[in-house]
Amino acid sequence: MAIEGLLWCIAALLGTAVAAVAGVRWTKTAKLVYAVSALASTLALGTAGWILVTDAGSAQALHLPIGLPWLGAHFRLDALAAAFLTVVNLGGATASLYGCGDGGHEREPGRVLPFFPAFLAGMNLVVLADDAFTFLFTWEFMSLTSWALVMAHHRQRGNAQAGYIYLLMASLGTLSLLLGFGLLAGPEGGYAFDAIRSARPASNIAAAVLALTLLGAGSKAGLVPLHVWLPLAHPAAPSHVSALMSGVMTKVAVYGFVRIVFDLMGPSVWWWGAVVLLFGGASAVLGVLHALMEHDLKRLLAYHTVENIGIIFIGLGLGLAFRANDMPGPAALATTAALFHVFNHSVFKSLLFFGSGAVLSATGHRDMEHLGGLIHSMPLTAFAFLIGSAAISALPPFNGFVSEWLTFQAILLSPQLPQWVLKFLVPAIGAALALSAALAAACFVKAFGITFLGRPRSSAAQNAGEVDAFSLSAMFALVVLCLAAGILPGYFIDALAPVVQLAVGEHLPQQGTLQWLTIVPISEGRSSYNGLLLFVLIAVAASLASYVIHRWAAHGIRRSAPWDCGFPDASPATQYTAGSFAQPIRRVFGTLVFHAREEIHMPAPGDLRPAQMQVHLRDRVLDAFYAPVAWVVGVTATGLNRLQFLTLRGYLTLVSGALVALLSILALWQ
Amino acid sequence: MLDALVQLGQLLLVLLLAPLLTGYVRKVKSRLLRREGPQIVQPYRDLLKLLRKEVVLAENASWLFRVAPYVIFATTWVAAALVPTFATGLAFSPAVDLIAIVALLGSARFMLALAGLDVGTSFGGIGSSREMMIASLAEPAMLMVAFTLSLLAGSTQLSTVSTYMQGSDVGLRVSLALSLVGLIMVAIAENARIPIDNPATHLELTMVHEAMILEYSGRHLAVIEAAASLKLLLYLSLILCLFVPWGVAIAGQDMSSYALALVIYVIKLVVGGFLLAVFETAVAKMRVFRVSDFLGVSLMLGLLAALLLFVSRGV
Numbered sequence: 007m008a009i010e011g012l013l014w015c016i017a018a019l020l021g022t023a024v025a026a027v028a029g030v031r032w033t034k035t036a037k038l039v040y041a042v043s044a045l046a047s048t049l050a051l052g053t054a055g056w057i058l059v060t061d062a063g064s065a066q067a068l069h070l071p072i073g074l075p076w077l078g079a080h081f082r083l084d085a086l087a088a089a090f091l092t093v094v095n096l097g098g099a100t101a102s103l104y105g106c107g108d109g110g111h112e113r114e115p116g117r118v119l120p121f122f123p124a125f126l127a128g129m130n131l132v133v134l135a136d137d138a139f140t141f142l143f144t145w146e147f148m149s150l151t152s153w154a155l156v157m158a159h160h161r162q163r164g165n166a167q168a169g170y171i172y173l174l175m176a177s178l179g180t181l182s183l184l185l186g187f188g189l190l191a192g193p194e195g196g197y198a199f200d201a202i203r204s205a206r207p208a209s210n211i212a213a214a215v216l217a218l219t220l221l222g223a224g225s226k227a228g229l230v231p232l233h234v235w236l237p238l239a240h241p242a243a244p245s246h247v248s249a250l251m252s253g254v255m256t257k258v259a260v261y262g263f264v265r266i267v268f269d270l271m272g273p274s275v276w277w278w279g280a281v282v283l284l285f286g287g288a289s290a291v292l293g294v295l296h297a298l299m300e301h302d303l304k305r306l307l308a309y310h311t312v313e314n315i316g317i318i319f320i321g322l323g324l325g326l327a328f329r330a331n332d333m334p335g336p337a338a339l340a341t342t343a344a345l346f347h348v349f350n351h352s353v354f355k356s357l358l359f360f361g362s363g364a365v366l367s368a369t370g371h372r373d374m375e376h377l378g379g380l381i382h383s384m385p386l387t388a389f390a391f392l393i394g395s396a397a398i399s400a401l402p403p404f405n406g407f408v409s410e411w412l413t414f415q416a417i418l419l420s421p422q423l424p425q426w427v428l429k430f431l432v433p434a435i436g437a438a439l440a441l442s443a444a445l446a447a448a449c450f451v452k453a454f455g456i457t458f459l460g461r462p463r464s465s466a467a468q469n470a471g472e473v474d475a476f477s478l479s480a481m482f483a484l485v486v487l488c489l490a491a492g493i494l495p496g497y498f499i500d501a502l503a504p505v506v507q508l509a510v511g512e513h514l515p516q517q518g519t520l521q522w523l524t525i526v527p528i529s530e531g532r533s534s535y536n537g538l539l540l541f542v543l544i545a546v547a548a549s550l551a552s553y554v555i556h557r558w559a560a561h562g563i564r565r566s567a568p569w570d571c572g573f574p575d576a577s578p579a580t581q582y583t584a585g586s587f588a589q590p591i592r593r594v595f596g597t598l599v600f601h602a603r604e605e606i607h608m609p610a611p612g613d614l615r616p617a618q619m620q621v622h623l624r625d626r627v628l629d630a631f632y633a634p635v636a637w638v639v640g641v642t643a644t645g646l647n648r649l650q651f652l653t654l655r656g657y658l659t660l661v662s663g664a665l666v667a668l669l670s671i672l673a674l675w676q
Numbered sequence: 677m678l679d680a681l682v683q684l685g686q687l688l689l690v691l692l693l694a695p696l697l698t699g700y701v702r703k704v705k706s707r708l709l710r711r712e713g714p715q716i717v718q719p720y721r722d723l724l725k726l727l728r729k730e731v732v733l734a735e736n737a738s739w740l741f742r743v744a745p746y747v748i749f750a751t752t753w754v755a756a757a758l759v760p761t762f763a764t765g766l767a768f769s770p771a772v773d774l775i776a777i778v779a780l781l782g783s784a785r786f787m788l789a790l791a792g793l794d795v796g797t798s799f800g801g802i803g804s805s806r807e808m809m810i811a812s813l814a815e816p817a818m819l820m821v822a823f824t825l826s827l828l829a830g831s832t833q834l835s836t837v838s839t840y841m842q843g844s845d846v847g848l849r850v851s852l853a854l855s856l857v858g859l860i861m862v863a864i865a866e867n868a869r870i871p872i873d874n875p876a877t878h879l880e881l882t883m884v885h886e887a888m889i890l891e892y893s894g895r896h897l898a899v900i901e902a903a904a905s906l907k908l909l910l911y912l913s914l915i916l917c918l919f920v921p922w923g924v925a926i927a928g929q930d931m932s933s934y935a936l937a938l939v940i941y942v943i944k945l946v947v948g949g950f951l952l953a954v955f956e957t958a959v960a961k962m963r964v965f966r967v968s969d970f971l972g973v974s975l976m977l978g979l980l981a982a983l984l985l986f987v988s989r990g991v
Contacts, residue, residue: 379736381794382736385739392790396783396786401786414823420986430987433983436820436823437819437820437978440815440816440819447811447815448808448812451793455790456793459793460795531833532833532836534770534773540780543750544747547749547750547754551746559895560730560894560895561895562730563730568795569890569891575798581796581798581801582798582805586801588805590806590964590965591808
């Protein structure tokens with residue numbers, strides 16, 4: 007059975023983790039660990055993908071006598087699990103491939119090698135889990151292994167703090183999920199998912215579970231305002247692990263949300279959709295605005311994860327709203343859009359993190375202000391990063407556009423919703439989505455343009471060289487997928503049909519058989535899109551123009567100094583920087599969102615100090631949500647600190663006082 | 677078969693008409709300023725001259741700088757060929773809807789902005805940075821207009837929307853008026869016209885589009901100029917086909933009606949181009965940081981139009 011095969015793959019990964027601990031001093035361990043991880047992930051990817059395409063209607067279950075004695079460990083492979091396992095193992099396989107090359111070299115391999123396969127295994131197990139205990143245990147296992155990977159470079163400035171904040175948020179998330187499952191299981195404690203599914207929670211309990219799930223899964227996925235740990239922790243890890251955390255682990259969090267809210271909780275209420283939409287819209291816009299202000303390449307990518315998670319949650323929120331109003335067709339469209347974006351984001355985000363990792367290992371810099379001109383020394387990496395940038399900016403004919411297009415189509419169906427709140431909310435969310443797509447394009451012009459184009463801004467960037475073949479092949483595998491999912495989206499939508507059927511009880515009409523592979527989500531007169539035709543048309547038009555011009559017009563080229571309106575400056579410092587590129591957008595949006603202020607220190611005439619400009623940004627989410635909590639914790643801790651320094655007599659008084667107080671409360675209670 | 681013919685005809689038509697429209701607008705503007713101005717066919721001569729010249733390429737320009745013009749031209753050409761100009765029912769129209777056309781123009785802009793950064797000059801950067809700032813407001817505004825129209829017509833397909841707007845059950849709607857104003861504002865910004873940008877300027881710290889293409893020369897510049905003309909034609913055709921759709925030939929009509937539709941289309945272009953020239957002559961260019969106010973208004977108009985529809989539809 008397929009599920010047994012998958013569990014064997016996971017066992018192989020766990021075995022590799024244990025073996026890596028033993029063999030950490032041996033020089034060949036790294037290659038071996040990544041090779042075995044790549045193999046196991048590829049096998050799991052094949053199995054999950056094959057199940058999804060051929061036999062997704064039926065579910066396979068397996069019960070192992072480990073874990074809690076009266077519960078055991080339940081595993082189940084249905085369409086939803088198969089789809090997310092495909093995403094997880096695709097990311098796992100490419101990250102392992104990347105690790106086989108130079109990207110996997112570490113100064114302290116013992117801090118990465120054992121945890122990498124364990125992290126992969128953990129993510130697989132979360133998706134396969136079929137009872138609350140297994141789910142929570144593997145969820146926490148996934149969190150802790152990824153925390154260990156975040157701490158791999160613990161001596162670098164800021165990483166220890168990132169790890170600490172991550173640990174706090176991860177614990178908070180698991181705690182909320184634990185409480186949520188507790189509420190779902192009810193007083194009898196039916197922790198198997200089957201038991202939860204058949205029990206229908208009361209409406210106030212369901213609302214509490216929704217809130218707890220949003221807190222638990224949302225904090226792991228990086229929904230605003232729970233995202234604060236993400237841009238710190240994801241970039242701190244080695245690059246292929248950053249790719250896994252951003253591209254894949256956030257998807258496991260989305261899986262957790264879908265599994266609990268769409269599958270386990272049963273029928274939904276319309277305002278759930280509104281709440282999810284609000285979180286999604288806020289994440290989409292704030293994520294991309296933060297990314298625009300960021301000059302650290304990896305942190306910029308991490309903020310984009312927040313944006314894309316927002317887009318996914320917009321789709322899911324619409325799906326919930328439609329499902330609650332008994333509109334299965336639109337619900338299927340919205341959910342398909344969300345799930346397709348899950349796949350797409352995992353592909354291009356992994357690709358972009360690999361690219362940033364390649365830049366990091368070639369130059370040693372993550373800060374874009376030290377980069378530039380890498381397209382000359384790293385042409386292949388530059389090409390791959392360019393495709394990834396176009397895909398994440400939702401530009402046709404790549405894959406990011408298709409899922410955003412589907413989301414827009416779902417938004418356009420929402421006037422049929424009867425609730426007034428949704429009627430007002432959805433167009434605003436549509437505007438937020440459009441704004442985030444346009445800002446993402448601006449952000450990736452900055453990310454690609456400052457990093458790869460222009461002139462080198464440091465000697466490291468000047469002397470960079472192309473990365474190894476393993477890293478490149480990992481990137482190019484994903485480039486092919488970005489294009490394939492963009493020009494042949496019909497097949498991908500068809501593969502998601504059983505998953506959507508499971509989530510909302512309806513699926514989109516079959517797309518793969520339509521003429522010319524056009525996708526028609528609702529009806530032909532309403533909307534259609536054909537990425538293949540578009541790609542062919544653009545390619546033909548571009549080659550035709552190029553051929554005609556080179557055949558009949560001039561084809562001479564003369565190299566000379568740049569023109570620059572007659573005043574070219576030889577110093578690379580005169581180029582536009584990431585900061586100056588973002589300045590217009592910072593002025594337009596930043597004053598409102600970040601309270602951005604520019605301070606210019608101009609020395610007096612005759613003074614030889616250089617002029618300085620400083621930009622001050624404030625994160626309002628941090629100010630509004632976290633600063634008060636931190637203040638309360640700080641004040642309480644200072645207050646309680648006195649208890650540490652009591653005399654023995656003082657402690658005894660305290661203990662007896664507490665005992666008396668508790669007993670009297672108990673007496674009053676009864 | 678007819679669809680394919682019409683499609684092919686339109687591919688060639690937009691390519692041929694685009695420089696003419698640019699030349700015509702320039703001519704009208706000159707006449708309004710009491711200048712003689714260059715002849716209407718001057719843009720063709722410019723293109724031919726540029727095509728014959730060798731390319732002077734900056735020393736550190738990369739492959740992207742040389743590929744970008746063709747990609748920009750191809751995407752803009754494809755997008756322009758898929759907007760119904762004189763006839764609906766184009767063979768390729770099911771491939772792309774209004775949202776996809778907006779995104780296609782986004783692809784072209786993405787490449788252009790990257791090309792601006794490639795040589796690493798300060799002017800290129802200033803152009804790219806400002807272009808993306810303008811686009812970050814103009815593109816959502818355009819999408820909101822697209823939302824409004826699709827909600828009315830029940831379709832995002834341009835042919836369907838255009839046919840719907842020709843029908844009798846449209847009537848006068850506040851949403852339509854708001855989105856027309858919004859769309860015109862976006863079109864002005866996207867085509868780098870006054871008051872956002874001045875297409876006739878060089879060596880000015882306020883230029884946007886011209887700053888990005890400052891390093892281009894020869895055939896590359898010719899291709900980019902052609903793409904810019906195509907974009908102007910595209911936006912004008914889009915406004916015409918959505919808001920002034922009368923006279924567009926419906927698929928399946930006979931040859932004479934196609935010929936008539938073509939004549940009507942050219943007349944509409946003449947009127948539209950004239951209005952654009954008058955508007956450009958009448959207003960002054962704004963400061964760059966006022967542009968966000970201008971485009972913010974168009975975004976709000978678009979959102980308001982869509983909201984009104986969302987609300988009124990459900991009643």
